[in-house]
Amino acid sequence: MRVIGIMLVLLGILALAVPSITFMTTERAVDTGFLQIDYQKPHTIVLNPIVGVVAAVAGIAMIFAGRRTGTV
Numbered sequence: 001m002r003v004i005g006i007m008l009v010l011l012g013i014l015a016l017a018v019p020s021i022t023f024m025t026t027e028r029a030v031d032t033g034f035l036q037i038d039y040q041k042p043h044t045i046v047l048n049p050i051v052g053v054v055a056a057v058a059g060i061a062m063i064f065a066g067r068r069t070g071t072v
Helices: 002-017 049-071
Strands: 020-031 036-046
Touching (some): 002 049
């Protein structure tokens, strides 16, 4: 449970630090025997800052909850 909490905190901080991720995919527009035309299409994933805060808070809560159950 503690490892999942640490991962959530790190992902929450990453979501706050990087507001969007853009990557490119290559798609084929024309494919005839001797002629091939490809183009690159951008895709953007927008990370909402609220999701980052919620993930970080949930991760911290899981870390402390794991610490309490481990000491009893």
